[in-house]
Amino acid sequence: MMLKGRSVVAIAACVLALHAAALWALHAGLASRKPDVVVPVQMLARLVEPPRPIAPVPPPPVTQQATVPRPTPPAAKPRPVPARPKPVARTSAMPKPAPPTPTPPKPTPMPAPTPAPAPLPVVTEATTTPAVPVATAAHASGKAVAPGTAVDPAPAPAAATAIAAAAPARPAPAPIELPSSDAQYLQNPRPRYPPISVRLREQGTVLVDVLVSDQGLAREARVQTSSGFFRLDNAAVSTVLTWRFVPGKRAGVAQSMWFTVPITFAIQ
Template identity: 45%
Template sequence: MDRRIPIVIAVLGFHVLGLWALQAGLLRRAVELVVPVSVLSDMIEPPQPQVTPTPPQPQPRTAPTPKAAPLPRPVAQPAPQPVAVATPTPAPQAPTGVTEPQPPAPPVTAVAATEPAAPPAPPAPPAPPKIELPSSNADYLNNPKPAYPPLSKRLGEQGKVVVRAFIEANGTATKAEVRTSSGYDRLDQAALQTVLKWRYVPGKRAGVIEGMWFNVPIHFVLE
């Protein structure tokens, strides 16, 4: 009993201190100080490091395996047909032979000409008509030599005159003019008079006689 008395006294003392602490507000402050610290320790956490996810690795593409081309089907070719060949009548005692079938001849196909026909060549132009110039050198004309002017002989004048004359179909000269002068008027006039007096073989065009112009050369040379 002596031991229980101090225990009971101690318990009663604790209760008395507890009641006094509640009345004085000390226990409430201790609770308020303890509870917020524990709550803050639970709420405030150190920031966790962010981990960036690694992108997925692209898978290598595999080339499609080529499909094997289908093998062509074999085409059945028709068997060659035997061709009957007429054989002469064998002799009574002649040995008989065996004829082999001949392959058919390949068909002959006509190939149409694809090239266009060449256009016909244009007709050749007609040949120009043949022209025969008049002439004054025929022997049967009996044309005299041109008269040499006496004054031109004394002065030593000489040269060549070309006279352009129109020869009619009857062989006479109806027009005349000096085409190339000799340089001396007396010789030119003598040549004109000579050409107008002469007779000519008329010119022809395609075998037909017609009047045309003709150049007549006259030479004056001192001997």
């Protein structure tokens, strides 16, 4: 019991010593620290006036000098032109020249007549067979007349007939037979009327030029005269290209020829 009591006293003494040391250390630290000096801050403000605008200096007045009109010089008077003296006619008589003697006019040379060219045969592109042209030629002969010589009189009609009979006659052109599409055995179909053209009441006649070969086939087709509506023209050309024809002939021999086919579109 005596030992427990001593240990309790020792512990209590140690605790008191520690508290005393802590108090002393705290007191010594507070004593050594200097108090902070607080300096109050003063805000100083001053009103600054804006600079006054400088008034513009007016420009010096411009004094206008009075312009004095200059006096115009007087116009110069025209000088009088002295009158020229009139020429005096001479009284001396001049001899009159003798009249020239007339010279007889020279006879103009007559140009030699030239033979007229013979007309060539013309093939017309139509649906009917044209008449065969007849070649005619006028032959004449003559000589150039020298100036100053008399012109010979025209030959007698008998002499002209003899000269025409002596000239060789030109052969007549070969007869031409144009192609045809009217044969019943060809059985060519009718052109198809476009439905839009029927609804719009489009009608007219188309002239189609077709190149018919020597075998009677349509090699090429084009519109010669339009109906005024491209649908009708296209239908006519496409139909003619499918047709068969009787080939055209020249001197009995089949040849390729152009042929005109009229196609009429009418709404009844």
